Amino acid sequence: MPPFPASRFRQPLITWFRRHGRDLPWRRTRDPYAILVSEFMLQQTQVATVVPYYEHWLARFPDFASLARADESAVLHAWQGLGYYARARNLHAAAQSVAKNVGGVLPNDLAKIAALPGIGRYTAGAVATFAFDQAVPIVEANIARVLARLTNWEKPIDTAAGRDHLWSTASVLLPKKNGRLHNSALMELGALICLPRRPLCAQCPVQKFCAAVEPAALPRKRAKPRQVLLHESHAFALRRERILLEQSHARWRGMWILPRLAAVPPRSPLLQLDFPFTHHRITLSVFAATRSFLPNEKQRWFPIAQLAELPVPSPHRRALEELLPRQNLCSTFART
Ligand code: SF4
Numbered sequence: 001m002p003p004f005p006a007s008r009f010r011q012p013l014i015t016w017f018r019r020h021g022r023d024l025p026w027r028r029t030r031d032p033y034a035i036l037v038s039e040f041m042l043q044q045t046q047v048a049t050v051v052p053y054y055e056h057w058l059a060r061f062p063d064f065a066s067l068a069r070a071d072e073s074a075v076l077h078a079w080q081g082l083g084y085y086a087r088a089r090n091l092h093a094a095a096q097s098v099a100k101n102v103g104g105v106l107p108n109d110l111a112k113i114a115a116l117p118g119i120g121r122y123t124a125g126a127v128a129t130f131a132f133d134q135a136v137p138i139v140e141a142n143i144a145r146v147l148a149r150l151t152n153w154e155k156p157i158d159t160a161a162g163r164d165h166l167w168s169t170a171s172v173l174l175p176k177k178n179g180r181l182h183n184s185a186l187m188e189l190g191a192l193i194c195l196p197r198r199p200l201c202a203q204c205p206v207q208k209f210c211a212a213v214e215p216a217a218l219p220r221k222r223a224k225p226r227q228v229l230l231h232e233s234h235a236f237a238l239r240r241e242r243i244l245l246e247q248s249h250a251r252w253r254g255m256w257i258l259p260r261l262a263a264v265p266p267r268s269p270l271l272q273l274d275f276p277f278t279h280h281r282i283t284l285s286v287f288a289a290t291r292s293f294l295p296n297e298k299q300r301w302f303p304i305a306q307l308a309e310l311p312v313p314s315p316h317r318r319a320l321e322e323l324l325p326r327q328n329l330c331s332t333f334a335r336t
Helices: 006-020 032-042 047-060 064-069 072-079 086-101 110-114 121-132 141-150 160-173 179-192 304-309 314-327
Strands: 228-236 242-247 271-277 280-288 299-303
Touching: 006 160, 006 179, 032 047, 032 086, 032 121, 047 072, 064 086, 072 086, 110 121, 121 179, 141 160, 141 179, 160 179, 228 314, 242 304, 271 314, 280 314, 299 304
Parallel strands: 228 280
Antiparallel strands: 242 299, 271 280
16 A cells, blocks of 8 residues: 555645656547557567657557457558557457447447457556546556655565555555546656656655655566577568568468578578567568579468568568668558
8 A cells, every 4th residue: 555645645646747757649539449449569679669650550540440440461561660569459359349239339338348349457448547537547668667666665566566556556646536647647657757767856746755665666566588590491482573472370370570580591592680679689581582483372472562561570571671672672661
């Protein structure tokens, strides 16, 4: 429990937020669909990256019905570059469920929001509070950091006990009314003042309530699994201004990637690049296809000019952007 009265804590926080809170596009709307889109996009992704995607997405899929009707390829294409594509698939599935089961309108009911596919406790609470102003607690990375420091919680936060502590502290601090304002302010405090490495305690509106002894050392987490190094080989096959691509059924399900090679060819790659994926570090090597290279049934030839319309994950897009100009072929991946 917080070592201070919640009622005295809230006022300076709200006053600070009214003065310093950012004008973010999803804070200007009460549309549950738009807020759900922003919450999916903001998972694991910085605000500055999300803003153009959010605006582009709402122009392309303005409501649950339009997203529900879209095919998966169009959804993945609009998400292209944001990564963690399971979020796009889950958002698509949630829209289809809203369109089919609740008449295309998200209900003002936490349990019903939480029952949608791919929506966890945080996202359900965020939509309930930001769209419907419900007084429900929410805990995401920024709020978790603030709460762990305010209460000087020195044990890991990513355990059952740590999560219980954060959610119950968030509940105690929550006012009965104005949930949206309170939760927005707490989250913003984490984003702008209670920063991960160097918290700006001298500027903090709730410093006098804070019990943190060594704030920069909090929150603690369990030790991460060791990073696993992987090498993957792919082919670069061109034929009369067409390129061979393969539809992924694994890591980037539904997206188009350079054809995988079962073995590393005995020659130098045209290109190598590294990228992270969960707890892996992957080295992608791209080899020129030889004349004997035989496409299989999962692979298709695409005109280079059509690449901009295909969902292609970032590492493969980077490889194509590097390799096509070397053949005097231009790939324009400008988002359509
Ligand atoms: S005083 Fe410092 S550590 Fe405590 S909540 Fe404010 S910024 Fe975070």
